Amino acid sequence: MTITITAFERSPDRGKGLARDMRVRWALEEVGQPYDVRLLSFKSLKEPAHLALHPFGQIPTYEEGDLALFESGAIVFHIAERHAGLLPDDANARARAIAWMFAALNTVEPPIFDRALARILEHDEPWYEQRLRVLEENIRMRVSGLSSRLGNADWLDGAFSAGDLLMVSVLLRLKGSGLLEEYPNLSAYVARGEARPAYKRAFDAQLAVFTALSTG
Template identity: 45%
Template sequence: MPLVENAAIEITTFGWVPPFARGQVRDLRVRWALEEVGLDYQVRTVGPIPPGYEREQPFGQVPAYREGDLQLFESGAIVQHIGEKDERLLPRDPVARARAIQWSYAALNSVEPYVMGYAALSAFYPDQEWAKLRKPSAREELGKRLGKVAEWLGDKQWLEGDRFSIGDLLMIAVLRIMGDEGGPVAEHPTLDAYRARGIARPPFRQALADQLALYADQPKGNAA
């Protein structure tokens, strides 16, 4: 049963982000979860950060989530909350539920730091000599992590078999940080196919289209 019933859902996102971040802002993860379970929601844009926003999101990031009297931040926590509403994202069987939550933590704690560490070198420091020197070892470290996920996945459709869960949603969202084609993920064919299955899901395509539409007519330069 929903933890908060019959309450409108609102999420925040930035009103402007640079082109490379469009389609990657983390409200996408929450949008995707909401689309998977068919819940309506509203989007509130922020930026510059309004006074008092730190009471919704202490770090000035997005998304923040509001549902009646409930306020949440951190995309992983929000996705888990949404999963609690519907077994299409979080199984009701206690063992399957625990394992789905386990994989959501693994995506955010055991894989994403390596993905972000590698991706940031090209996105933010492409001309820095130290970044050029760091990149080969960062890629090697990332490859080891991706290899472990690929080994676990094997020939399964999803991480725990034939059932998609919040663990898959967050793992695929993390893998997408490096783009939807090529990159280190493509070096692991089973993992690359897994990522492709995830982003082919209609709820993801809808969530992505909705986020991109927000920035469609915006200039590439910084917002005034």
């Protein structure tokens, strides 16, 4: 059955791979599932056809036969459950990998995303620098715990899993900020994720959308 996901027609990150379709593309590449992409304008995100798929009018969505999903974490989880390679077989190891998926989306991504939003929306406010310091301290509280837990390991709990896929995806937004670089083991962890052939294929596919736009 054909898998179709949605992505931005014009990603605000200009092909840096930070939009949340990237993690879905990466998961599909890891498990070797081909997929189609429906590109959407910002306007069409909020139109009835897309709202029927995604109640909040966002990307990504995932369609496969009569199944329609939204939320990148739920989509990656679905892919990982249906195909080998992203979740361990052992029940306890699987539960721990799923815990890392939740940790990535629920504990680590929110402060990182708050900082990204503040940089865009609050940059001109007189209190911006003060707020940025608070937001960055919130991030450090999370990533220092993550850094200690990872230690010298390659991945968070044994072999690469959907937990690592989501954790690397959320940490990528910090690359170049100086914050990730405060934790050399996390920088190396992110680089290991980016070096995976499946990541590269996914990255190139989303970059091609931006390149076609700028040359077309």
